[in-house]
Amino acid sequence: MDSSSATAGVSTRREATRQKLYEAAVTLIAEQGFSATTVDEIAERAGVAKGTVYYNFASKSVLFEELLRHGVGLLTASLREAAEATARAGGGKVDALDAMIRAGLVFIDRYPAFTQLYVAELWRTNRTWQSTLMVVRQQAVAVVEGVLREGVENGEFSDEIDVPLTASALVGMVLVAALDWQSFQPERSLDDVHAALSRLLQGRVSGGRG
Secondary structure (H helix, E strand, C coil): CCHHHHHHHHHHHHHHHHHHHHHHHHHHHHHHCCCCCCHHHHHHHHCCCHHHHHHHCCCHHHHHHHHHHHHHHHHHHHHHHHHHHHHHCCCCHHHHHHHHHHHHHHHHHHCHHHHHHHHHHHCCCCCCCHHHHHHHHHHHHHHHHHHHHHHHHCCCCCCCCCHHHHHHHHHHHHHHHHHHHHHHCCCCCHHHHHHHHHHHHCCCCCCCCC
16 A cells, blocks of 8 residues: 555544544534533544544534534535536526525434534634634625625626625524424425425515416
8 A cells, every 4th residue: 555545544534533523522512512511421422532532633622613614614515516506507596595595404404413503602602612603604604695696796686685694694594494393393394394495585475476
């Protein structure tokens, strides 16, 4: 095995270990809170030695901060891919936003514990990772902002819309609606929830028949 293959193997194993730690941490913290969760518990849940946690992350706080980066990064990538796939298929900006809504729902359905933590942390102001949270939040919102701005430029959307606020509102709508779905209406399908949010997006909730 050459050195490049060996390095790639080590990198792959480390990423797999970090993924286990992310999953263990997000599950435990969702169950019992950040303060009550110990590094020993995270290591045990992940099936690794306690030293492995500290080898990959300097502290529990650093682990959680990186968890936020990792999770929101996955969400951002899924939103971006949905928009790009729509563009490749020749769809308009409303279609792109609709695809992004679905991508957001799919992400939340796959990572419900992370989503609950993320939304809860958005409302806290005393965490050491608050600045990181604001940065990664903006990364996700910026993808939606980009689609809205392009829609304004090509005349698909009114130039009177407040792009930053509208982008934040759309992201917030998906997060809150999805959490409500999973907590209080779990019998509904993803397709059903997506259809309801699509109607909101396209302005078909006023009773019109258009």
